[in-house]
Amino acid sequence: MSFELESGTLVPTPAVPLLVDRPQPFLSGTATTAPVAPARISYDHLVLPGDFPDPTIAKIGDTYWASATSAEWGAVFPLFKSTDLLHWELVSHVFPGRLPEWCDSNFWAPEIFWEGGKVYLYYTARRRGSMLCVAVASADNPEGPYTDHGPLVGEEAGSIDGFPIHDEHGVLHLVWKNDGNSRGESTPLWAQELDEQRLELVGPRHELFRNDAPWEGPLVEGSAMVRHNGYFYMFYAGNSCCGKYCTYAEGVARSRTLLGPWEKCPQNPILTDNSTWKCPGHGTVAEKDGRWFLLHHAYHANSHEFVGRQGLLSEFTWNAEGWPEFVNNSPQAAPLADVRVMNVTDNFEGDALSLAWQWPIGNLPRLEIADNELRLGANTARLGAVVAQRTYAATYATSVLLDTTTLPQGTFAGLGAIGDPYNALALVAGDNMLQLWLVRMGKKQRLLEVIFDEPCATLGLRLECWGGSRFRFSYSLNQGNLWQPLRADEYAINGTYLPPWDRGVRVGLIAQGKETATVTFRRFSLRNLR
Template sequence: MLPGDFPDPSVTKVGNTYWASATSSNWGPAFPLLKSDNLTSWQLVGHVFPDKLPAWADYYFWAPEITQEGNKTYVFYTAHKKGGNLAVGVASADRPEGPYRDHGPLVSQAAGSIDGFPMRDEKGQLCLIWKEDGNSVNQPTPIWAQPLNETRTSLTGEKKELFRNTKAWEGNLVEGVSMVRYGDYFYAFYAANGCCGPACTYGTGVARAKRLLGPWEKSPRNPILTATEAWRCPGHGTVTQGFDGRWFLLHHAYAAGSFENVGRQGVLTEFAWTAEGWPSFVAQPSAPAPNPAATQPVADEFTGAKLGLDWQWPIEDKPQYALRGGRLRLTAHPHKGGAALGRHTLTGNYTASTTLLMPAALPTSATAGIAAHGDPKNMLALTAGGGKLQLWERRDGQQKVLAETALPATAAKAVQMRMQVSGGNSYRFAYSTDGTTWTNPLANDGAISGQFLPPWDRGVRVGVLAQGPTSVTASFERFALSSQL
């Protein structure tokens, strides 16, 4: 699996290696690039857009579909068009690890266009499959197909509807189509109903047709993948075949124990083909086995020349930072909750910690420390500044101090800060001047609910922040994250 917030995962084979990407939404860098030789252990090796975003787009970087044909790698993706609506764009590279060249948007309808997927028809004509985002304006959600030129830079001909949400279980949408040709049929695996958040109702269906443009028939057994006690709201993935010939869908789902706080994680579920020519999942997703990638403690000593690939930031507000002498120097920001850097959480139970250097030197106008980031409007944090330690929440853009104490004299040069999380959304913060004795600013070692933190479409990040004028720089030493199942 892909532990952490990796919605809408996509996978393709290049030689003896699997390459995957996933939605990054409003966290930068845009679109992670991961590789694996077995579909279960993944390594983050880069991003499609590591530094500079496409000039035409500003946020909501969704649903990258990574594909390989010949010696070219293509990523079809969704993003919000500046001054417009959601659009499907495409980027290409000579190697799956990049660098990628963006070719701009291919289609942007009035209601929005999302979830692009390339597919050749029975005559070899390349087509783009996508969803019209009608549910955003209380309309149906047609799945369209239209010819695409061989350079993948422009649609040609006319679009044709393949199918739309017509069944009761599909609710107000169908989306996230992944196609594969098997035997006499094209098969479209698709997601339907509510994708995200605590009230999600997502499930997976399949439809088939002998010609790409139809007519399409939906499986009488839909939905073919539904919630279990371990995983909720499974959907939006890509079909792939293992090197041993077995068939899988790499899709996302919420782990029941952490749910939306960790986000939609990548889950690999096997299926087989029935005598009637329909895919049937061998088993519904079960409780995850202990995953070394999820439980291995990680620590960043900030000794490299660059920040590690696991670090992220709000997509529209990349902070200014530098690494020097084993320290992360983060320039403060006066707006939108401050300058933020965060990492994926991997389970619902974890401990994060860092050391803030020279907190006594921070002026009254600035504060810095450890934080749980939902988005720039929603945070929980323990910070120091102006001779004080403050525990605070930022909810819907309004900041409120929950507890305050004087910065101990022994913490003038450094203060260690810790965040302990259980059940996904129960937060306990503490500080220490010696690494042994920890003090919770709240009375009775109280916990804070972080249920308000995660946005509807992404999980919480944990990391550091610095609020205040840009003339202020906060210095951090070591950031560690230890997760438990």
């Protein structure tokens, strides 16, 4: 039994369970020769586990491509590909290194669009020191490299969630949301003609509709459109998207012509909560073999804001009235049957960092991969330099080996649970000691120090979490073969404050100190335990 330290009170918490391999059942019997009809493939799956909000999907040739919101983590806008909709490979990013000059944050809601032998990615970002804008980048191939063309529209209240669509005459338009809810106003969805050659909006804009139904609450957003049987159908999200108290759901509206009039489905919202998935919404439509799907996000009920909004594929059909319908009006995807399939082991092989690693926007890490080592350049910003991995479950354990012989005086390096650079829990080593940091709203508190009698060349650091919010730290002086709890009484630390309103928690490696310092890590492991 361990205890949580919360407001000076010790609260008992369960120990983190060990990961145990279970034998698979062996089935025996006599084979039959009777013909068996092939089973109908179910596409209702969790296809982008982890923090992948606002996913987009597009078919280019015989391959499906997907991306998702990056928010405040780089590299910006991951690019996945699949040939069957179920198995996805991360192959590149739209902005893998430095950001476009005009923007610096809020990298939201990408939409992939194939047109005239080129691929375009419409996205949301914040103009430096100013408003949210819808912008566009393009490439000759879906995996890039991409050229940024800058913002298309940026209203005073903000413009987000751009979606390109040809009208009934074949004229390209951009549909987007006015972010009026950011200032307590309504949220009209606009459409305006888009000059395909100059990549700029032309002519007057037209309001399609706004949040005027009770279930939509303060907003409608995340529009994605498809044409079917003579109608434009707009799938859109309503209400509060994110965090512990989210109320998100998905609706649909239709119109014979792009500019309206639009009719909202009488059964809205058509995609809502169930016992497994919470707050589904903001997706893009795909078709395969005559079957229809929405790739959208939702929170898993057991991990919710701590893991973040995950990418689900949900199949729908068209009813007799011509409206899309989902089974039980909710996602039918099963959670990961065995989260161990998402375990991460990185021995830093080769000469490049795995594409799954991330870093805080604006803090591009200086690093080298060589000799099975990650050599991470330190800096003095907030936590320091950070490279991090998404988590996939509310309960997990992660560890790394740190070469302390490379730590100059005054440099600290270690392992942490990171909501963002302003909110983290981290175990770091430096100056022949261990320190436990609690960083909240940018203020760092040193909870504990352990001073070593003798130097240790290789120090193991381990972080364990259960329920998404209870953390325990330990260290090893013998290559991770024997772990010593950081405190003899094994207090657990309350980390409910970690996740920002729109992101899940990452686990990351930290290097804080002068920029001339380089820290060496080896053998990173992340085990997801539900």
